[in-house]
Amino acid sequence: MSIKIKILPRLLHFKQPAGTSRGVYTIRKVWYILLSNAANPELYGYGECAPLPDLSCDALPDYEDKLRLFAQKFTERNNFDWEELRNYPSMLFGFETALQHYQRQSLQLWDTPFARGEEGIPINGLIWMGSYEKMYQQIQKKIRKGFRLIKLKIGAIDFEEELRLLTYIREHFSKEQMELRVDANGAFSTTDALSKLERLAQLEIHSIEQPIKAGQWKEMARLTAQTPLPIALDEELIGINTLDEKKALLDMIRPQYIILKPSLHGGIVGCEEWIKEAEARNIGWWITSALESNIGLNAIAQWTATLHPTLPQGLGTGMLFEDNIEIPLEIREDQLWFNPNKPDTICIDS
Known part of the structure; x- marks a missing residue:
């Protein structure tokens, strides 16, 4: 070859x-x-x-x-x-x-029901950071489209306003009707993180990503031991590339979940290491894209389908770009689908 x-x-x-x-x-x-x-x-x-x-x-x-x-x-x-x-x-x-x-020689990178167009992958509806009004409008749009899990990026506006947004959802939808994830991107301080987690827990939040900045393993371990709602690690995993480092992080912090992005966390082979070590410690996981174009998103989705995930994944970023690459991915309500009846080619001017 x-x-x-x-x-x-x-x-x-x-x-x-x-x-x-x-x-x-x-x-x-x-x-x-x-x-x-x-x-x-x-x-x-x-x-x-x-x-x-x-x-x-x-x-x-x-x-x-x-x-x-x-x-x-x-x-x-x-x-x-x-x-x-x-x-x-x-x-x-x-x-x-x-x-x-x-x-x-196909965009069906692995042979799965997803690649054959027989099954979709449940995904969360992502709410971008912005003003209260803009985030509120995004929430309304995701609800109308049929999403049953919404993820809000928080930490950009006043925490009380963010709680108002989450409260609005809870007043209209029970936990059974609508699950909520929040992503703090390390916005909380080590002194106020626990009290904020306690307030968020009152709204029956599914999980919170990276409540404090990465690199504070002892503080994060304290939070995961005391937290009233599950904590998922994201940025914490970046740069932890060897198997021994991965084991050490999981053993010390003991998060409830880890969130894996192949572009950030070791490619597919490195993410499979993370999954194996997490499952050995009864730690949950899900897969998320990292603002790739449709070429990267399709690869992540095709691989994710081989893992038979049980939780909604973070794969709803394929419509972000004006000049994206045409690939037969579609979002139907709250699932990502691959359409094998559309052209199985990639056209890029080289």
Whole structure:
């Protein structure tokens, strides 16, 4: 198998500004990996490398140079050494999914009921950070679309106003009718986190992501031991790339859940390590995309379907960009579906 590789940088534009704890995104830079057969260019595979600025452990100034170096090594060896890429999770994810696409020659990257269009993957409805009015409008829209689990990013406006939004939902929908997740993105201080968790628990919240900033293992372990509602780790997992580090973190903090994003948390192979170690400790998990375009989102969804998840996943970000790549993913009510009857190709100007 003689493979050629092209690296295709692209700048994507959000349809609407995406508010996060690290500011507001209006553009998104990604790098597509194109593998093609040297003798037959019609045999190809795409992967997506999409590090998040100020968040990914491999969001480096010389990112593209390193990516091209790994691509050169790939072509020289005709394969890649994933251990060599362990500290570059977004690059690893791009290479391993490009290779999976190349080997399958189909966007149905694994053979599952999801890939065959027989089953959807339940997802949460994401409410972006913003003013009270804008968040309220988003909530109304998600409810009308039929979502039964809503995730709110909190920490950007006054906590009392955020509680009002959550209270509004609870006044109209019971826990059985509508589940709520919140993502604090480390916004709480170590001194007020527990009291805020207690107030949130009164609203029967499913879970809270990353209540305090990452890197405070002792404080986080204290919170997970005392919390009145489940805590899920997200940013805490970034940069924890070796198996021994993963075991040490889970043993010390003992979270109720972990949230896995292949671009951030070790690619698919690294996330599978996290899942194995979490399940050995009775820790729950779910999968989330990290603002990838549809190429990355499809790869995450296709892989997620192989895991037979029991909880709604965070895979509803495929409609964010004005200039996204056409892929047969569809959101129907509160599920992500793959439509195998649509074209099974990717068109990118290389």
